[in-house]
Each structure stands twice: as structure tokens, then as C-alpha cells.
Amino acid sequence: MDITNNxxxxxxxxxxxxxxxxxxxxQKGNTVIVGGRRSERLDSIxxxxxxIDTVRIDTTDPAGVAAAAREVLTAHPDLNVLIAMSGISRVEDWHHRGGFLEAAEAVITTNLLGPIRLLGAFIEHLQSRPRATVITVSSGLAFAPLAATPSYNxxxxxxxxxxxxxxxxLADTSVEFLELVPPSVATDLLPGQADSDWAMPLDEFVTEVVEILETRPGAHELLVERVEFLRYGEARGDYDQVVATLNNADPHGK
Incomplete structure (x- = not known):
């Protein structure tokens, strides 16, 4: 992905x-459209x-995704990058139905059906562009589970x-697919995470991600150094130690 003029x-x-x-x-010279559910936040941005342009979108609403896509493409027919950032996390207790079912359904709807619906809305347009990029967002917890967040993992x-x-x-198309794999980052994903001493500072994370985009054009996964502990535990042969360390040291995070 080129880092400018998108x-x-x-x-x-x-x-x-x-x-x-x-x-x-x-700041790198791209046209950026921010999407979100809350109109007041969009107005403030x-x-x-x-x-920076803004569009209201709720990825849990299929009709709303389709309508937002039409709005975006009408205003920005040269759109060539989609970053499917929407995501939520919930602490769950799977000992009883009331401890997880509603939360699990919400997490799966937002985190998995959301990106699928976005791809459904934009993939044909993106294939029409000479070069296009889709960036999905997974997590270090895709590779090592945190006990408190089963559905998020x-x-x-x-x-x-x-x-x-x-x-x-889609290797035969003009669309490249990148995967952003965050570690625990100091955000409000879970209560206490933004102020925790185990979360990576947000500005440091984004700076490193942009550097990876600029300097590693062939990378399929955007991996900051801090997430490699989780990402490669199985390959290194210390997966059990990684899981134990994660669940002993990080009671909430990503």
C-alpha cells in the first residue's frame, strides 16, 4: 500500500x-473519511x-452499511482503501448462559459480520480501481487467548x-489485503485499558504502524514489535508459556 494520495x-x-x-x-496526504455510529462524535471530528469527511455507519445494520457505502462512493468515487476498524470487546463468564450469550452475540455481530458486510458493500468498487487495499483488524488475541474474552478472541x-x-x-484482482494485528493498546476497548501500564501507548502504536506501511510494502500482516510475543508463540514452541503469561499478567486487555 502506498502511504500517500489514497x-x-x-x-x-x-x-x-x-x-x-x-x-x-x-497528515500523510490522504483523503480520509471517518465512519461511526455516534453523530455527535462525527460532528466533533x-x-x-x-x-476529514465523516459518514454515519452502524456495521450491525446491513441496510445502514449499504446506505453508507452509497453515500461514501457518491462523494468519493476514487475511494481505493477500506480499513474495517469497527470492533468491541466484552468480558464474559461462560459458567452460565446469562454470563456470556448476549455479549457473545454482540461481539460476533460487530467484529466478524461487520467486516464481512463492509466487504460486501465495497469489494466490487475496489476491484474497479487500478490499485486498492483492504485492511482488516484482528488482534494478538487471535493467536493467544485471554480467558476473560472468549468471543473477542x-x-x-x-x-x-x-x-x-x-x-x-482475490489474488487475481487489483485489491491487496493487509491485516492489522494490535497488541493491547491504551484505548477504551475495555474498562481500565486506557490507563493501564500494560497497554501500549496509542501514539507509539500508530507511529509504528505507519512506519511499517512505509517501509515494509510486502508485509501481509502489520505487526508492531510488541505483538510478536503473542503472534509467534506457537511457531516458537512456547505457546503454553505465552498463554500463561498473558492470563497472569493482563487481567483485562487485548
């Missing part, structure tokens, strides 16, 4: 990693950051394999 839509970018990445990419593992599979199937 037209980029980022659903789920009204806060956290999404917003920080949107601002960083805008547009007011504070002239030049599973949804991100599914995003990883979905990205791998669609990349293979």
Missing part, C-alpha cells in the same frame, strides 16, 4: 486506534479536523483466517 474510508474511527490512524494517514481469529482466505481468492 482515498480511505475507516468505519469505526471515532475514537481509539481508528481515529488516531485516521489523523496520521490524513469534522469541526476539529478540517479536511474467537472473532479476531476468524478475521485473521477470513483475511488469509480472501487474499488468496
Amino acid at each position: 482515498v480511505i474510508f475507516i468505519p469505526g474511527a471515532t475514537s481509539g486506534i481508528g481515529l488516531a490512524l485516521a489523523l496520521a494517514l490524513h 469534522a469541526a476539529q479536523h478540517p479536511g 474467537a472473532s479476531k481469529a476468524a478475521v485473521h483466517m477470513l483475511t488469509e482466505s480472501v487474499r488468496l481468492q
Whole structure:
């Protein structure tokens, strides 16, 4: 992916990693459209950051995704990058139905069906562009589970394999597929995470991601150094130690 002169839509970018990445990419000379559910946040972003466009989108609503896609493509027919950033996490207790079922359904709907619906809305358009990029967002927890968040772990593992599979199937098109794999980052994904001492500072994470985009054009996975402990545990042969360390040291995070 070239780091400049793109037209980029980022659903789920009204806060956290999404917003920080949107601002960083805008500073690199890209046209950026931020999507999100909350109109007041979108209005605030547009007011504070002239030049960034905004579109209301709720990826849990199939009709809303289709309508937002039409709005984006009407205003920005040169769109060539989609970053499927929308995601939620919930702490779950699988000892009883009331401890997980509602939360699990919400997580899977947002984290897995959301990117699938976005691809359904934009993939034909992206194939019409001379060069295009889709960036999905998984997690270090796709590769090593945190006990407190089973559905989040599973949804991100599914995003990883979905990205791998669609990349293979669309290898004959102009669309490249990248996977952003965050570690725990200081955001509001879970209570206490933004202020925790185990989460990677948000600005450091985004700076490293942009550097990877600039310097490693052939990378399929965007891996900051801090997430490699989780990503490669099985390959290194210390997966059990990674899981034990994660669950002893990090009671909430990603």
C-alpha cells in the first residue's frame, strides 16, 4: 500500500486506534473519511479536523452499511482503501448462559459480520480501481487467548483466517489485503485499558504502524514489535508459556 494520495474510508474511527490512524494517514496526504455510529462524535471530528469527511455507519445494520457505502462512493468515487476498524470487546463468564450469550452475540455481530458486510458493500468498487487495499483488524488475541474474552478472541481469529482466505481468492484482482494485528493498546476497548501500564501507548502504536506501511510494502500482516510475543508463540514452541503469561499478567486487555 502506498502511504500517500489514497482515498480511505475507516468505519469505526471515532475514537481509539481508528481515529488516531485516521489523523496520521490524513497528515500523510490522504483523503480520509471517518465512519461511526455516534453523530455527535462525527460532528466533533469534522469541526476539529478540517479536511476529514465523516459518514454515519452502524456495521450491525446491513441496510445502514449499504446506505453508507452509497453515500461514501457518491462523494468519493476514487475511494481505493477500506480499513474495517469497527470492533468491541466484552468480558464474559461462560459458567452460565446469562454470563456470556448476549455479549457473545454482540461481539460476533460487530467484529466478524461487520467486516464481512463492509466487504460486501465495497469489494466490487475496489476491484474497479487500478490499485486498492483492504485492511482488516484482528488482534494478538487471535493467536493467544485471554480467558476473560472468549468471543473477542474467537472473532479476531476468524478475521485473521477470513483475511488469509480472501487474499488468496482475490489474488487475481487489483485489491491487496493487509491485516492489522494490535497488541493491547491504551484505548477504551475495555474498562481500565486506557490507563493501564500494560497497554501500549496509542501514539507509539500508530507511529509504528505507519512506519511499517512505509517501509515494509510486502508485509501481509502489520505487526508492531510488541505483538510478536503473542503472534509467534506457537511457531516458537512456547505457546503454553505465552498463554500463561498473558492470563497472569493482563487481567483485562487485548
